[in-house]
Structures are given as structure tokens and as C-alpha cells.
Amino acid sequence: MLHIVNKSPYERNALESCLRLALPGAALLLIEDGVYAATRGNVAEPRLREAMQRMDIYALRPDLEARGMAGRVIQGVKLVDYDGFVDLVCERPNCQSWL
Amino acid sequence: MLHIVNKSPYERNALESCLRLALPGAALLLIEDGVYAATRGNVAEPRLREAMQRMDIYALRPDLEARGMAGRVIQGVKLVDYDGFVDLVCERPNCQSWL
């Protein structure tokens, strides 16, 4: 399963719910305002580091760049472009957007 | 100041920010999905009870009724109809919606 989260971890509970309901081995892709969760110093950093032990965590580079956050990414988060987004969707058997 | 919060305390951080930035003596009106914060057993109950010590807390009855929550209101929260909503706006020198 590819989980897709597009909301800031401060503003909404989407990331929290996603991490609660994602099985080990699943992938998480952060897009749009969701990419803030991939940045150092963010409230979600501990939860993301914990999740990294059991899941692959990705963040969409164009969304990080737009927000001036490309230089603040937590080590271990893999950056992808839309190309990589498409690959992730195709590689995993199914996907879920946490709207 | 009348503070107006229309979001569920689970889904968004609006109530939390409002309570952080409301001065003692201010009023808080919960409307729309914000009324869930006025119900017993809700995650926001302790914060709301604490806020009640320094602020007047109101909830919009029609929104509680629509959501089946009219019977679950925390004691001390005052229920108002749209009439009362209008009065609150007029009685207080200014108002702020936490969108």
C-alpha cells in the first residue's frame, strides 16, 4: 500500500491517522502541505523517525522546493519528483489518499 | 472579543490556537463542526473546562442538534440559537473567526 498525505501535521490529523493505520512495509508519500512533516524541527519529526523504522517515507521534491523546505529534509526521507510519484503508485499494489 | 471556532478539535488546530490567543474575559462560540468540542468525552474536554475558568463558552444549539450531540454537552457550556449568536456578536466589541 502507498499512503499519500497532503496535509500539514499541525493543521490536520491526517498524518497521525495514516501512521496509525499503515501496516509495516507500507510506503508513505508526503505531498502538498504534507511535505512539512518531512522537515527537521517539525512537531511530526519524532513520529516520522519512528515510522521510518517500519515504512519507506518519501516526500515530493517540487512541493518541498515551492515551500522553501528542500534544505530542511529529515535524513532518511527519500525525495521524488512526479515521475517517482507515478512509479510509487505503480510499484505498490494499491494506494490511499488520506483526505 | 468574541472568538468563533467552526472546526472539530480532532481534525484541526483552530480551537487550540484560539484558546492560546484568547485573553481572559473573552467569549468563545463553537459552531458547525466546532460544537463537538463542547461534548463530554471529547479530547478537548479538559482544555475546554480549563478555558471555562477564564472565558464564557457558548455552543450553537442547531449545530449540536444536527449532529445528535445536544444531549452530550459539557456542563457550563451555554447553548445559543442564531439569535443568541447575533447578540454575542453585538455585545462584544469585536469578533474573530478562527478559519
Add this chain to the structure above:
Amino acid sequence: MSEFENDAGGESAGRIKKFMFVNRKAPYGTIYALEGLEVVLIAAAFDQDVSLAFVDDGVYQLAKGQQTKALEIKNFSPAYRALEGYDVEKLYAERESLEARGLAAEDLIVPVEVLSSTELAELMAVQDVVISS
């Protein structure tokens, strides 16, 4: 359901996929719960393997005693009771979401299977299509 006659039975006839609708939003504050139900009914009309999960504020959609008269908005909560008539019988609610809101199964207008987060996660993981709103 006028769309049913036009759409069902096309090239998709006979193929059955697992569709899960994940309801995470409260009713009335936004339209997602209501419009989401319409997709559920159409998926059922296509004879798909449909399930509904109620998570986070989505569990509020099922709260008993909804009275929308003063709001002048239609009370659509009875529609959940009609789901059975469309053979939509797999309704799940996450225990953690219910408990965090002070709700129990008996506070809900329809019977649901209450699942732990892990149980629900395992169900989600085997779906073909997951639509959350």
C-alpha cells in the same frame, strides 16, 4: 439512482473489485459524507465488494439522534440504514476513534463491526480501491 441503469452492465460487467470508502469527516460541516454515500450506492449497484470504514470524525456520521430541522439542512443519516437494502453490509468503525469521542457502538444508528486499528489496517491493505473523504 437514475445513473444505475445507464452505467452498470458496461464493459465492467462481471468484474468485482474490493472498494473501501474511508469516512473521516463529520457530517454537515462539509458535504463529503453526503456525496461520499452516493458513490457507495453506485459501487454497490455495480455489484462491487463494498465496505465502509468510519475513522476519526467519520464515526460522528453515525451518531444517533441527528435533528437538522433548525439548520434547514436535510438529515441524511437515515441513508446509512438504507445501505443494507443495497447489500452494503460491511460497515466498520475504528475502536480508537469511537473511544476518543466518548462514543460506543450503541450510540450509532446502524450496527457496525468495531475493529482495532490493526484489524482495520489489515482490511485496508487488501483493498483494490480506497476512496477516503
Add this chain to the structure above:
Amino acid sequence: MSEFENDAGGESAGRIKKFMFVNRKAPYGTIYALEGLEVVLIAAAFDQDVSLAFVDDGVYQLAKGQQTKALEIKNFSPAYRALEGYDVEKLYAERESLEARGLAAEDLIVPVEVLSSTELAELMAVQDVVISS
């Protein structure tokens, strides 16, 4: 700002109110930051007493180094630097919001006055009009 010539100087001429725009949303994910700025400029054109507060994810609006080319969305962050030219000089950021996001004043594209929650609350309380988005 073609609206300026048409609208300013009407019956409201001469009256000055305190307008505070409370920015609580991140940029690009939604349009509120961008369209909110447009109201700020019009309020300034009406010679109102305008201030901007950056709270919660709103502080992200001011992050340095925004590069929107790959998104093909316009980078509107330079507009905050243009505010000074409209005599909009009261920019406040809440310290708690900055710190919770690992940001400091030097990470922002414009100088802002960093205020404690209490200081900002006191400023909000004396406004005539508060528009949050």
C-alpha cells in the same frame, strides 16, 4: 490594483479602523494566503491601520527560498517584500508558532516582530476587524 481608483475615497474616506489579517495557512496547498494578501493591499489603499499576524502554519508563508518552478505555480512570496511600499509595516509572527516549526526570524524573507502568544493576544483584542485565513 485597478480596484483602488474605483473604490477608495468613497463614503468611507477619512475613517480609519484597525484591520488585522491573521494568516494561519501554509502557502500553495490552498489559495488563502495569496488571496488574503490581495485584501491586505486594498485595506492599505484605503489608508486603514493594517497589521498582519502570522500564526500556526501561516509562518510558513514567509519562509525564505521558495522555488515554485517545478510546480508551475506563481511564487508569490516576493509580494510580502512589497508590502512596505504600501505602508504595511506591522508584521507580527507568534514565537510559539515559529519555534514549533524549527523556524527563526532569520529564516523569513521579511523582517517581522516576533511576539509571545500573550503579546499577540493583546494586539488582537484591540482590533476593529479581524480577518483570518
Add this chain to the structure above:
Amino acid sequence: MRLGILVNEGPYTHQASDSAYQFVKAAIAKGHAIHRVFFYHDGVNNSTKHTEPPQDDRHLVNRWSKLAGEHGIDLVVCVAAALRRGIKDEMLAPGFRISGLGQLVETGIEGDRLVVFGD
């Protein structure tokens, strides 16, 4: 009192338009004056006469038009926000007019309160 209203979201998707309508109706019943209702952001989508909700649902656009007709309320749709969302003059339901953001600032100045409804 003279009240200004700002509606930031479109009809149905968010409750904002419903809440604003109920508030305005109650304010009028109590004898207050509505200086203006200003529609911004997706709020501009409240103004189109092409809206056709299901028979058993409320008609938000007609509600606003009726209120405007009966009480002479000024319903103003922001021109920039409307263009961005494909709302044109010829689509407007009765009672709505398109104008600039200055009309919002003006209602902030002229009204005794500005009440904001949104997401």
C-alpha cells in the same frame, strides 16, 4: 447595529454559506441592518443562477436572492475571485452584483462588526 458579513466558501461543500444565511436572517429579525454580504474565495460560487440542488435539498443561491429581494441586502461578489473561478456577470442570480475588494474593506469600515464564515 450595522453588520458586515464575509462568506469565504461555496455552497454545499462547506457549511459556511448556510451559517451565514441563518445568521443574517436572525440579525434582520432582531432589527439589525446588514450593511453588505461579501463573497470571497470560493464564496463567489454562491452567486450562480445555474445551481440546481436535488429537489429534497435547500437551494442556497435562491435563499440568498430571496433575502436580498425582501430586505434589500447588498450581495457583492469579488470580481478577481469570480474571474479565477469562472463566475461572470451573466450568470448571477438576482440580488448579486460583482465588484472589487474595496467593497469588503468598506464594509469593514462602515459596519459595526464584520462576521466571517468560511472553512
Add this chain to the structure above:
Amino acid sequence: MRLGILVNEGPYTHQASDSAYQFVKAAIAKGHAIHRVFFYHDGVNNSTKHTEPPQDDRHLVNRWSKLAGEHGIDLVVCVAAALRRGIKDEMLAPGFRISGLGQLVETGIEGDRLVVFGD
């Protein structure tokens, strides 16, 4: 692969339409097929030809129309959601068509994946 796309929000207000567009463009470039793009909820507002964003901004509706024209992508607007929001056949930009929710379910069945973009 054959991908289905669901867009739940209108243009500009949320990034959903932008993200979906960039995703679809990348998928096509990689040789994947787009079975359908379905517009639901406020997503129906992506389809109106009357949209006029400022000159210096991207034109989301034209983007979709162009993509549909160049690659034969099926852009389907939900009829019920469209009526509720005042979107009619005669307003549609090139490449869009109005149909029922069955088209969404069908793309869920026929597509190898359904990717959802929204708020």
C-alpha cells in the same frame, strides 16, 4: 499501466487540481495510459470555460483541455455534483463531458490504480 484519477477540489482554492495535472502529465510521459480523470465534489469546478485567472498565473482549465486534446484523455464531470454547483453542459471547456458516478466506479474497476487528489 492504466491509471484512474479522481479530483475532488476546484481549481486554485486547493492544490488538488495542480497535483493531479502534474501526476497525469508525468504518467503519460512514462508511457502509462490514463483511463479517465473523474471530477467530483468541488472538482467539477475545474471544467468551466469561463475561468479567467490573472495573466501571470497558470490556467488550470486550459491545461486540462490541452492535455485531453493532445492525449485523448477522458475528462468526466459528475452530473449530480455539477448541478449542485451550477455547472452546465454549455459551460464546459473542450475535452470535458458530464456523466454519472458510474463512470467513477467504472474507472475504479477498469484502472489498475485509482489515485485520489483532494482537500
